[in-house]
Amino acid sequence: MTTQWTALFSGQGQQFAGMGADLLAQEPRYQAVVQAASEALHLQLADPAVWDDPVNAPVAIVTLSLGVYQVLCQDLPLPQAGIGLSLGEYSALAASGMLSLADVFPLVQDRAAYMNEAGAKHPGVMAAVLRASATMVEEACAAATAAGTPVFPANFNTPAQTVIGGSAAGVTAVTQALKAQGVKRIVPLKMTVASHTPLMAEASMKLGQRLAHSHIQSAQFPVWSNTTQQPFTADTVTQTLTDQLVHPTHFGTCLKNAQPTTVIEVGPGTALTKFAAKTIPGMTAWHVDSMTTLNELRKNWSETNE
Amino acid sequence: MTKADVLNKIKDIIADQLDKDASKITETTNFKEDLDADSLDVFEVVDKIEDEFDVEIDSDESIATVGDLVTYVDKQLQA
Known part of the structure; x- marks a missing residue:
């Protein structure tokens, strides 16, 4: 076969x-x-x-x-x-x-x-969030964006890896929020463009x-x-x-x-x-x-x- | 747990996480050069090791080879 x-x-x-x-x-x-x-x-x-x-x-x-x-x-x-x-x-x-x-x-x-x-007009940064649920990441992004620092889920890669992208302030805000919720590993990626985001x-x-x-x-x-x-x-x-x-x-x-x-x-x-x-x-x-x-x-x- | 036990357990975790043959992993195996692992892969291995050994591994710790991880985990277990 x-x-x-x-x-x-x-x-x-x-x-x-x-x-x-x-x-x-x-x-x-x-x-x-x-x-x-x-x-x-x-x-x-x-x-x-x-x-x-x-x-x-x-x-x-x-x-x-x-x-x-x-x-x-x-x-x-x-x-x-x-x-x-x-x-x-x-x-x-x-x-x-x-x-x-x-x-x-x-x-x-x-x-x-x-x-x-x-x-070049809207510089962005990206970071990989490890071992957090998609929902947690989505909620943290929505909260940071609502607070005036835009950041969004960009790549749902595996059940344990979601990449976020957005303004530097937004990515920092989500990193802090998720760490406070017990997410241990958020790894900045070498990107200057926030692909797959608004x-x-x-x-x-x-x-x-x-x-x-x-x-x-x-x-x-x-x-x-x-x-x-x-x-x-x-x-x-x-x-x-x-x-x-x-x-x-x-x-x-x-x-x-x-x-x-x-x-x-x-x-x-x-x-x-x-x-x-x-x-x-x-x-x-x-x-x-x-x-x-x-x-x-x-x-x-x-x-x-x- | 002896250092040899730590090495064997870590080898199994790496083999499982990175889909590699455990028998080909030694203390000198380099994550990037020998296992094609990027920093995210290494963190996934590190996360699994933290769970299995009940230790904390600092994100800033420089980990290039399997031996680096074994030494670090062994120290934590002795502490």
Whole structure:
């Protein structure tokens, strides 16, 4: 019997220098995606200086994810479903065919620019709250926002990890309030932009106008939305991606709804693999972002699918 | 509890939390370099250790390797 799998598409934050160089040297399908991205953006992404430039990080992450996905498609059946985290939703939508390769790369580049502009006008900070219930975090954020220091839940990652984002004063207020309630660990993150909060309102508006020019096609497999916690539909993609920038992500709930038994994270790092293991204990989880991890997966896949 | 017991229990907790093979974890194992763990992962391990050993670990304590944690917990248990 062939193993059914769900594809997880990495978000930002786990990119590393030189990522994908081994895949680029050895995998033709990966090379083709780098080529497509380079043409769509008029950038030489095969040049390490361009590829590793922090300005191009969102594009590089999506390129790596889609390149790895194309390589996996040689050996694996279509995934049952796709789930991305934030930026990773663009990779997921492109993998499913809903967004074309020609559209997705300029789109993520523009999205990053809108977010940076909004962040420059409304600087934000983010922090991860560990081992507090979602309700506690929501209530503490609402109280601080009502008191004039805006702060919001931004990422519901796992049952034990929620990231908050907002004004520096708001994040400090929530940190103090939650600590007073016995929450021990609130870890500041190295972010200057409060993604997935109302501080991104201007970016969301610009993205909405920009998305109006994208051609949405039908999906080869369902892609779960972090925002609606439902699969994207051709009719809702534009609005959902617009809302995504100002609404919290619900990755954990998407996973629970999709009920995967095997997940493969395509893209840099292991953040989503770890979230998956914490959300659904006992699940088989792989990640592929290099030749080493690709070969490990190929070996195990052929052994379990003989 | 001997220091060796502390190490074994901590190894099991790390293996469980970070989905790694306990037999490959030693005192010199570095969280970031050998286990691909970021600071949030380390805090999740630390939280679990606090529960299991009934100790308090300061958030500012610098923890790079498994040995750092073992030494810290062992000291707390002796105190």
